[in-house]
Amino acid sequence: MIINDQIIDDIALGATVLGTGGGGDPYSGALMAKAAIAQSEKPVEIISLEQVDDNCMTVPSSMIGAPTVAIEKLNSKEQMLVAFEAMEKALEETISVTFPIEVGGFNSLIPILIAAQKGIPVVDCDAMGRAFPESQMVTFYLDGLPSAPNTLADEKGNVVTLHPLDGVWSERFARPITEEMGGSAAMCDYPMRGVDLKKSALGGTLTKAMNIGKAIRHANDNSENAVDAVLDIVGGQRIVSGKILDIHRTTSGGFVTGGVVIEKLQYSDNQDQPDSVVVHFQNELLLAHKGRSADDLSQENLLATTPDLISILDHETGQPITTEQLHYGQRVDLIAYPCDPKWRTDKGIEVAGPNYFGYEVEYQTIESLLETGGK
Known part of the structure; x- marks a missing residue:
């Protein structure tokens, strides 16, 4: 599949849904990706996992940090190329393909920038099936693959190469x-x-993102319900249709953390929805429970929790809203849907379940939680 502007827009939109509130600003990422393919000497192609040569070197391309930072400090395409070429130097080998480490707004588009500049393809895969806030929260870590070497670069030209144990x-x-x-x-x-x-x-995740973005676009063009169109693809349900009553955010330690309170819309068709819901986040949306404050969190009030996916979509258009874009008064639909089975293993829950983030509840699948009152 040859990447064009429409594919970039659809991936950016769908990946922001799957990014569960994180993954960076899709708008700036889409602009940079479009500029990159326009300047590329040859078309940029998305290939399947099956098309990757067994012996070739593969490396993901991504950004690390708090999404709120990008509001004031735009990312540079040069720094991404610097980090990528620093990896080639560390490996003493040419990298044949790249791919996103996570499917989330900006981060799903960075490989397109690299691919356009290096003349290599992008693989239709990622290592999360969503976005997570920390580096070890990838299927590669679950499978015991080494992380090293790591390369980091900033917009000033600083480069750091690391050789961590894992x-x-x-x-x-x-x-x-x-x-x-x-x-x-x-x-x-x-x-x-x-x-x-x-x-x-996890194969096919860029295609899945593209299909979600396309479904939202088509639903809005045809005056259909875009949130329903998303749910048809991801296999989830609405937790609540509501209005944001409160939002608090703190940016520190390389993360944006906080919570949002959503009150059910009075004209909501589903009277079984909770009257109010609190959603906690650390870059990504991690946990939702009934109530109006963090003190209401309990196993009985739990509605959805990481590693399953939680997304906040605009109530009218189905447009995904990232954690840095949430604000008082927005009318939204909170949806939840299943994660990849790899995250439901004992190690997956240990690495990215609610206990890891300090929430004193046990992981329950979204399917079981929705049966007990989250519908």
């Missing part, structure tokens, strides 16, 4: 370096051969 140490080292780089940085990690990528990556 993804956890990568996160510990890379996060404070990112803070010193101004709160966001380009990053490459988890270099691997094609044979390992095929075994560990």
Whole structure:
């Protein structure tokens, strides 16, 4: 599949849904990706996992940092290329393909920038099936693949190369370096051969993002319900249709953390929806429960929790809203849907379940929670 402007727009839109509130600003990412393919000497192609040569070197391209930083400090396409070429230098080898480490707004488009500048294809896969806030929260870590080397670059030209023991140490080292780089940085990690990528990556996620974006676009063009169109693809349900009553955000430590309170719309068709819902986030939306404050969190009030996916969409248009764009008065639909089965393993829940983030509740699948009152 040859990438064009419409495909970029559809991927950006759909990946922002799957990004669960994180992954960076899709608008600036789409502009940069379009400019990159326009300037490329040859078309940029998306290939399937099956088309990747077993012996070739593959490396993801991404940004690390708090999404709110990009509101004031625009990312630079040069720094992404610097990090990528620093990885080639560290490996002493040419990288044959790239791909997103996560499917989230801006981060799903960075590989297109790299591919256009390097003349290589983008693989239709990622390592999360969504967006997560920390470096070890990838299927590669679940499968025991090495993270090293890591390369980070900022817009000033600073480059750091790391050799962490694993993804956890990568996160510990890379996060404070990112803070010193101004709160966001380009990053490459988890270099691997094609044979390992095929075994560990989640295939078809860029295509899934594109199909979600296309469904939202078509629904709005035909005066249909765009949120329903998204739910048909992801296999989830609305938790609540409501209005944002309160939002608090803090940017520190390389993350944006906080919570949002959503009150059910009085004219909502579903009277079974909770009257109010609190959603907690750390870059991404992580947990939703009934009530009006964080103190209302309990196993009985739980509505959805990481690693399952939670998204906030505009009530009228189905447009996904990232955590840095949430504000008082927005009318939204809060939806939740299942994660990839790899995240429902014991290790997956240990790495990215609610307990890891400090929430004192046990993971329950979104299917079971919706049966008990989240519908």
